[in-house]
Amino acid sequence: MSSTANKESTGTSSLSSKPSGKSSACCTCSSPLLSSSIGRKWIVAITGILLILFVSGHLLGNLTIYPGPNWINAYAEHLQSLGPFLWVIRLVLLAIVGLHITCTIQLWMENRAATPQKYAVTNTLQTTIYARSMRLTGLVVIAFIIFHLAQFTWQGFNPVTRTWIDAQGRHDVYRMVIAGFSNPFVSAFYLLAVGLLAMHLSHGISSLFQTLGLTTAKLRPLFERAGRIIALVIFLGYASIPLSVLLGILRYPHVSLCPFVH
Amino acid sequence: MNFHLRLWRQKSADTPGRFEGIEATNITPDCSFLEMLDIVNNRLITDGKEPIAFESDCREGICGTCSLVINGVPQGPGRGAACQVYMRKFKDGETIFVEPFRAGSFPILKDLVVNRSAYERIMRAGGFISEHTGGAPDASAILIPKPVADKAMDAAACIGCGACAAACPNSSAMLFVGAKVTHLNLLPQGQPEAKKRARAMVRAMDEEGFGNCSNYYACEAVCPASVSASVIAKLNRDYIKGEVSEAVGAID
Ligand code: HEM
Numbered sequence: 001m002s003s004t005a006n007k008e009s010t011g012t013s014s015l016s017s018k019p020s021g022k023s024s025a026c027c028t029c030s031s032p033l034l035s036s037s038i039g040r041k042w043i044v045a046i047t048g049i050l051l052i053l054f055v056s057g058h059l060l061g062n063l064t065i066y067p068g069p070n071w072i073n074a075y076a077e078h079l080q081s082l083g084p085f086l087w088v089i090r091l092v093l094l095a096i097v098g099l100h101i102t103c104t105i106q107l108w109m110e111n112r113a114a115t116p117q118k119y120a121v122t123n124t125l126q127t128t129i130y131a132r133s134m135r136l137t138g139l140v141v142i143a144f145i146i147f148h149l150a151q152f153t154w155q156g157f158n159p160v161t162r163t164w165i166d167a168q169g170r171h172d173v174y175r176m177v178i179a180g181f182s183n184p185f186v187s188a189f190y191l192l193a194v195g196l197l198a199m200h201l202s203h204g205i206s207s208l209f210q211t212l213g214l215t216t217a218k219l220r221p222l223f224e225r226a227g228r229i230i231a232l233v234i235f236l237g238y239a240s241i242p243l244s245v246l247l248g249i250l251r252y253p254h255v256s257l258c259p260f261v262h
Numbered sequence: 263m264n265f266h267l268r269l270w271r272q273k274s275a276d277t278p279g280r281f282e283g284i285e286a287t288n289i290t291p292d293c294s295f296l297e298m299l300d301i302v303n304n305r306l307i308t309d310g311k312e313p314i315a316f317e318s319d320c321r322e323g324i325c326g327t328c329s330l331v332i333n334g335v336p337q338g339p340g341r342g343a344a345c346q347v348y349m350r351k352f353k354d355g356e357t358i359f360v361e362p363f364r365a366g367s368f369p370i371l372k373d374l375v376v377n378r379s380a381y382e383r384i385m386r387a388g389g390f391i392s393e394h395t396g397g398a399p400d401a402s403a404i405l406i407p408k409p410v411a412d413k414a415m416d417a418a419a420c421i422g423c424g425a426c427a428a429a430c431p432n433s434s435a436m437l438f439v440g441a442k443v444t445h446l447n448l449l450p451q452g453q454p455e456a457k458k459r460a461r462a463m464v465r466a467m468d469e470e471g472f473g474n475c476s477n478y479y480a481c482e483a484v485c486p487a488s489v490s491a492s493v494i495a496k497l498n499r500d501y502i503k504g505e506v507s508e509a510v511g512a513i514d
Pocket residue numbers: 041044045047048049051052055100101104105107134135137138139141142197200201203204205207208209211212474475476477
């Protein structure tokens with residue numbers, strides 16, 4: 001086997017462009033930039049960053065439940081007042097999630113095809129449980145997102161929540177959320193999903209730096225620690241809401257937690 | 263020492279293989295793993311049985327020919343190639359699983375021997391510099407900063423053994439390709455073709471059917487040359503530079 005670069009004296013440049021790309025290249029992206037293994041990993045990483053930004057922004061919005069219905073209902077009304085622009089945001093998000101999932105599923109299928117037989121003795125070597133469970137955690141997260149939209153956006157499970165109005169005549173999102181999380185099964189699924197999302201991000205955040213070529217041997221442990229911490233913070237932020245409802249810290253009608261905010 | 267070997271036996275590329283139990287008795291602890299297999303093979307030959315096919319050449323950890331998977335670990339326990347594993351690493355009476363590298367792009371030829379030409383074809387796509395050399399240049403003609411030389415040297419340590427793809431749950435060859443691209447692209451002699459090289463080698467890698475990197479780092483854990491997965495980050499960077507440069511017409 002070659003240990004150093006073979007000196008090949010070729011008359012013509014052997015490094016010229018050849019038609020290539022994966023045979024299983026998806027129909028929409030014929031450029032090897034998008035259909036190659038690394039190209040698709042870049043799409044996963046970039047859509048991953050956008051999703052992390054969304055998840056963080058969404059968390060900040062959700063946390064307005066703590067100061068009370070005035071805040072979260074006003075926040076929700078603001079979002080609704082965006083009108084058609086809200087639909088643009090929704091479609092862009094849908095496209096981002098779609099790209100992320102399409103590319104990861106393609107990568108997954110290729111990886112399976114590349115590895116026809118496993119070893120008799122399994123050895124996890126240096127891999128982490130977070131990295132090995134990316135597909136499982138991702139799929140549960142998407143299942144949860146569908147349920148979550150059906151529950152709080154479309155309000156299909158309990159349509160009466162659509163008619164709940166607060167004192168200022170706004171849709172009472174505060175009451176709807178408290179009612180939803182008062183069901184321990186809803187809260188349990190929510191906790192499971194945000195837990196698995198946190199696992200997904202525990203690997204995903206540090207992984208994306210490697211995919212985008214920003215990691216060095218020195219930086220990698222730092223990115224890994226930062227990824228775990230950010231994932232934990234996101235988990236605690238999201239998980240606190242159903243837990244607060246179940247523990248009676250957040251309740252309807254609202255009882256102020258802080259003497260200065262009403 | 264005595265060992266119960268569970269060895270992968272396979273007659274040829276297109277016959278199904280299976281594990282066979284073979285006893286390795288009276289082995290001295292100072293035997294290397296390959297010497298142990300030699301002893302077992304001599305006994306098999308004496309008994310008129312088919313010896314176990316496995317590969318080796320230098321037996322000093324530098325050529326990358328040996329390619330065993332011992333108890334699920336490509337290149338066996340400890341840092342270094344399989345030929346650097348000694349029987350004193352194992353417990354007396356232990357059952358040891360010995361398998362060939364398993365990756366779709368490394369088809370099994372016989373028993374523990376796999377065909378690793380896929381790596382050679384990736385090398386042919388770009389693992390070289392096209393400059394025609396004359397006599398040996400003056401050592402001080404091209405100055406290379408020490409940190410750069412060190413990084414290039416660390417990547418050049420790759421012996422092309424294939425353990426990275428064998429260890430990867432996706433059978434990805436990214437550590438190998440990253441090592442070659444990093445080695446050549448860091449040095450002044452390799453830089454004129456840096457972008458084309460990364461692009462050509464990744465395309466060849468894809469065409470060989472290797473999987474994609476999921477940043478598991480199993481490769482790094484088994485690499486006998488201790489190549490760091492940071493070479494994969496450089497490959498990711500240089501490849502995208504290459505594709506973008508081609509897309510905008512900066513290289514052909
Ligand atoms: C809120 C939603 C999500 C976020 C924030 C997110 C984020 C990320 C990030 C940052 C990565 C790492 C990218 C890289 O390694 O370069 C990643 C990878 C991955 N994501 Fe997601 N993701 C989400 C949803 C999903 C869903 C719904 C799936 C469902 C299939 C999924 C499947 C995967 C897989 C399989 C990988 C690993 C790809 C690979 O390394 O080859 N993700 N995700």
